[in-house]
Amino acid sequence: MYTPFDLSGRGVVITGGNGGIGLGMARALLDSGATVAIWGSNPDKTENARNQLVAACGDASRVHAFVCDVSDEAQVDSRFAASVAALGRVDACFANAGVSAKGTPMIEMTLEEFRRVQRINVEGVFLTFRAAARHMAAHGQGGSLVATASTAAIEGAARNSHYGASKGAVTAYVRALAVELARHRIRVNSILPGWIATEMTAASFANPKFAAAVHPRIPARRWGNIDDFGGIAVYLASDASGYTTGEQFVIDGGYTKF
Numbered sequence: 001m002y003t004p005f006d007l008s009g010r011g012v013v014i015t016g017g018n019g020g021i022g023l024g025m026a027r028a029l030l031d032s033g034a035t036v037a038i039w040g041s042n043p044d045k046t047e048n049a050r051n052q053l054v055a056a057c058g059d060a061s062r063v064h065a066f067v068c069d070v071s072d073e074a075q076v077d078s079r080f081a082a083s084v085a086a087l088g089r090v091d092a093c094f095a096n097a098g099v100s101a102k103g104t105p106m107i108e109m110t111l112e113e114f115r116r117v118q119r120i121n122v123e124g125v126f127l128t129f130r131a132a133a134r135h136m137a138a139h140g141q142g143g144s145l146v147a148t149a150s151t152a153a154i155e156g157a158a159r160n161s162h163y164g165a166s167k168g169a170v171t172a173y174v175r176a177l178a179v180e181l182a183r184h185r186i187r188v189n190s191i192l193p194g195w196i197a198t199e200m201t202a203a204s205f206a207n208p209k210f211a212a213a214v215h216p217r218i219p220a221r222r223w224g225n226i227d228d229f230g231g232i233a234v235y236l237a238s239d240a241s242g243y244t245t246g247e248q249f250v251i252d253g254g255y256t257k258f
Helices: 020-031 043-057 073-087 111-139 161-184 208-217 226-237
Strands: 011-015 035-040 063-067 092-095 143-148 186-193 248-251
Touching: 011 020, 011 073, 011 111, 020 035, 020 043, 020 226, 035 043, 035 073, 043 063, 063 073, 073 111, 092 111, 092 226, 111 143, 111 161, 111 186, 143 161, 143 226, 161 186, 186 226, 226 248
Parallel strands: 011 035, 011 092, 035 063, 092 143, 143 186, 186 248
Antiparallel strands: none
């Protein structure tokens, strides 16, 4: 029987798992049998997300939640150790936490604003993946590392140059790690979302001018939603992707092709 998508017994960490795309991933991973640890920087939002996931799967022992600022080295290492203790072993780690840009023209941008985005979007991925890779290399069973990047990594992101720079850095980092960590049976891939309806994009989508300019360019003729990322999350956490590494998975309804 072919059952590569059965994640029973697998432990998964999802940073930024308390909302948006990360929450959509967590739902699907739980539905496929995994035990998950979601991380978030907002305590109330993180606990609410845990309660929602527990209600959906009906088993509180399979959902764990930790408050973590992924730009803080000590917090990441501490929360990862706590996640290992809760899950038993981490087989897949989704570095999904990120911040958006403020739509600032580059010539008006401060160094602090540029660094604010890099601290979470780039350094946060580094710290999360370092903790996960150390764990996976030590237990010897390999695993899957997945970073959430953005189509801003492959398109010109006007007034979001620092955001685009951060996501482009993540995709390059993923490719390098895919080569470096393969000897440890660790595969590393990235997901590049297009225009997805989340709290982060709500203000833009509510702007009629923005919606009129962008929505017609999406061949799928709709905004993406967080459940559109369940399938790719399960695939990359499963044995089905055992020979897939260093890849960029664009999930955008065809936006970048039109």
